Amino acid sequence: xxxxxxxxxxxxxxxxxxxxxxxxxxxxxxxxxxxxxxxxxxxxxxxxxxxxxxxxxxxxxxxxxxxxxxxxxxxxxxxxxxxxxxxxxxxxxxxxxxxxxxxxxxxxxxxxxxxxxxxxxxxxxxxxxxxxxxxxxxxxxxxxxxxxxxxxxxxxxxxxxxxxxxxxxxxxxxxxxxxxxxxxxxxxxxxxxxxxxxxxxxxxxxxxxxxxxxxxxxxxxxxxxxxxxxxxxxxxxxxxxxxxxxxxxxxxxxxxxxxxxxxxxxxxxxx
Amino acid sequence: xxxxxxxxxxxxxxxxxxxxxxxxxxxxxxxxxxxxxxxxxxxxxxxxxxxxxxxxxxxxxxxxxxxxxxxxxxxxxxxxxxxxxxxxxxxxxxxxxxxxxxxxxxxxxxxxxxxxxxxxxxxxxxxxxxxxxxxxxxxxxxxxxxxxxxxxxxxxxxxxxxxxxxxxxxxxxxxxxxxxxxxxxxxxxxxxxxxxxxxxxxxxxxxxxxxxxxxxxxxxxxxxxxxxxxxxxxxxxxxxxxxxxxxxxxxxxxxxxxxxxxxxxxxxxxxxxxxxxxxxxxxxxxxxxxxxx
Numbered sequence: 001x002x003x004x005x006x007x008x009x010x011x012x013x014x015x016x017x018x019x020x021x022x023x024x025x026x027x028x029x030x031x032x033x034x035x036x037x038x039x040x041x042x043x044x045x046x047x048x049x050x051x052x053x054x055x056x057x058x059x060x061x062x063x064x065x066x067x068x069x070x071x072x073x074x075x076x077x078x079x080x081x082x083x084x085x086x087x088x089x090x091x092x093x094x095x096x097x098x099x100x101x102x103x104x105x106x107x108x109x110x111x112x113x114x115x116x117x118x119x120x121x122x123x124x125x126x127x128x129x130x131x132x133x134x135x136x137x138x139x140x141x142x143x144x145x146x147x148x149x150x151x152x153x154x155x156x157x158x159x160x161x162x163x164x165x166x167x168x169x170x171x172x173x174x175x176x177x178x179x180x181x182x183x184x185x186x187x188x189x190x191x192x193x194x195x196x197x198x199x200x201x202x203x204x205x206x207x208x209x210x211x212x213x214x215x216x217x218x219x220x221x222x223x224x225x226x227x228x229x230x231x232x233x234x235x236x237x238x239x240x241x242x243x244x245x246x247x248x249x250x251x252x253x254x255x256x257x258x259x260x261x262x263x264x265x266x267x268x269x270x271x
Numbered sequence: 272x273x274x275x276x277x278x279x280x281x282x283x284x285x286x287x288x289x290x291x292x293x294x295x296x297x298x299x300x301x302x303x304x305x306x307x308x309x310x311x312x313x314x315x316x317x318x319x320x321x322x323x324x325x326x327x328x329x330x331x332x333x334x335x336x337x338x339x340x341x342x343x344x345x346x347x348x349x350x351x352x353x354x355x356x357x358x359x360x361x362x363x364x365x366x367x368x369x370x371x372x373x374x375x376x377x378x379x380x381x382x383x384x385x386x387x388x389x390x391x392x393x394x395x396x397x398x399x400x401x402x403x404x405x406x407x408x409x410x411x412x413x414x415x416x417x418x419x420x421x422x423x424x425x426x427x428x429x430x431x432x433x434x435x436x437x438x439x440x441x442x443x444x445x446x447x448x449x450x451x452x453x454x455x456x457x458x459x460x461x462x463x464x465x466x467x468x469x470x471x472x473x474x475x476x477x478x479x480x481x482x483x484x485x486x487x488x489x490x491x492x493x494x495x496x497x498x499x500x501x502x503x504x505x506x507x508x509x510x511x512x513x514x515x516x517x518x519x520x521x522x523x524x525x526x527x528x529x530x531x532x533x534x535x536x537x538x539x540x541x542x543x544x545x546x547x548x549x550x551x552x553x554x555x556x557x558x559x560x561x562x563x564x
Contacts, residue, residue: 094286
């Protein structure tokens with residue numbers, strides 16, 4: 001542990017960082033502060049109350065929507081994990097003539113903006129009757145998340161020496177066995193990164209949920225909140241209570257898995 | 272020899288089987304729709320029946336002043352990109368001083384990355400409102416005469432969206448630069464200092480070139496976000512208004528299709544957005560490849 005020196009420079013840096021911290025934390029402070037006020041208190045009346053929290057639970061089926069969010073996340077992430085670990089292993093360790101084209105397709109798919117495909121995808125899903133439950137949204141989230149997850153898994157599997165795989169094959173293991181018994185256990189850190197990245201992405205999304213979940217009973221919390229605010233609910237403390245509760249799960253995941261999130265983000269920079 | 276070739280065959284056969292689920296999923300929900308979008312962009316389409324218009328569909332849209340108004344909004348948002356890169360770069364330099372508590376600060380700055388645009392938009396709306404904190408701050412600094420409801424004027428609302436966007440990029444971009452700074456070769460700095468180079472000269476000629484790759488990466492992430500990540504923010508904060516004041520291309524796609532029922536126009540705008548992003552992505556790849564050689 002090196003000793004800290006309190007030079008004028010380090011003190012200035014520290015103070016700047018404190019100011020910046022307040023700016024970055026402002027929304028959280030605002031949400032906490034506002035949600036514990038009634039409408040009258042928000043407009044200047046003194047005191048605090050939990051009235052807005054009570055109103056929130058009347059206006060929004062909070063628990064049901066939190067459950068919906070969880071189910072949609074779980075569904076999408078499960079599909080992504082199955083699809084991306086298999087495809088990543090195929091690209092990294094089971095190369096054939098088709099591999100470069102397939103890899104190019106995956107990287108190309110990462111470039112497709114959601115808004116470019118959303119209209120045909122929406123019409124297709126409606127024709128396939130996928131808009132009435134969770135499945136439409138789950139499949140779209142899974143398809144959107146899979147290319148980057150595959151990319152991430154590919155670079156991770158590339159780090160496993162070819163010799164290791166070949167030795168296992170020579171010992172009589174089949175490729176699927178090598179994948180399940182050797183590659184997957186080694187890839188747990190990358191798998192966690194994928195889970196964390198996708199959880200935050202899906203949990204926080206509005207657009208896909210808004211369009212691909214037509215039945216309000218299946219709405220996620222983020223969509224429920226978006227709809228509440230678009231309905232021009234003017235009760236700001238209620239909206240802030242809702243915002244806070246919708247943000248808490250994602251914040252919790254962030255606080256626990258910060259390092260994996262950063263890894264996932266910087267993985268795109270390459271070597 | 273025969274064994275080896277059969278092993279090779281087994282490998283590529285299993286490889287193709289392993290790749291198939293990803294191929295099916297991505298084709299069904301991204302590949303086929305993007306091709307459909309290409310086709311329907313040439314039609315007048317209400318979601319059920321499509322009438323072929325051909326190239327005139329595009330010509331008509333290019334004559335539409337609202338289309339150009341929307342692109343102008345995207346252009347104006349791009350003006351925020353340098354700020355959204357340079358400001359976090361400065362923050363990364365501060366963090367890199369590693370004063371007491373820097374890890375906690377790093378976590379705080381990155382925290383907004385975890386919350387949704389819906390939440391950010393709702394708070395931001397109050398911040399820029401008539402009675403919001405921004406106006407109170409302006410008053411406190413003796414600038415009370417500026418006091419205005421930012422979201423009620425076209426330019427003010429776009430400004431509010433841009434500031435919120437820059438704020439939300441702080442975490443991501445400072446983490447990118449902090450990662451970059453960990454790769455800096457300190458011995459180069461010392462050598463330059465021995466040769467009499469000043470701080471600014473060292474920054475410009477030694478630090479910046481080493482950070483090049485990270486600047487490019489943060490540039491591309493920031494531009495892609497500006498074009499494709501702001502739907503929810505705009506939806507919650509301004510609804511695209513007032514007028515078309517904050518309608519960007521991605522929001523216009525949604526409006527055209529789901530508010531006005533012009534699915535063909537929406538598909539076309541989506542195709543235009545796709546080409547913009549593809550050109551950006553390919554340009555980036557070419558730039559990186561050139562450097563590798």
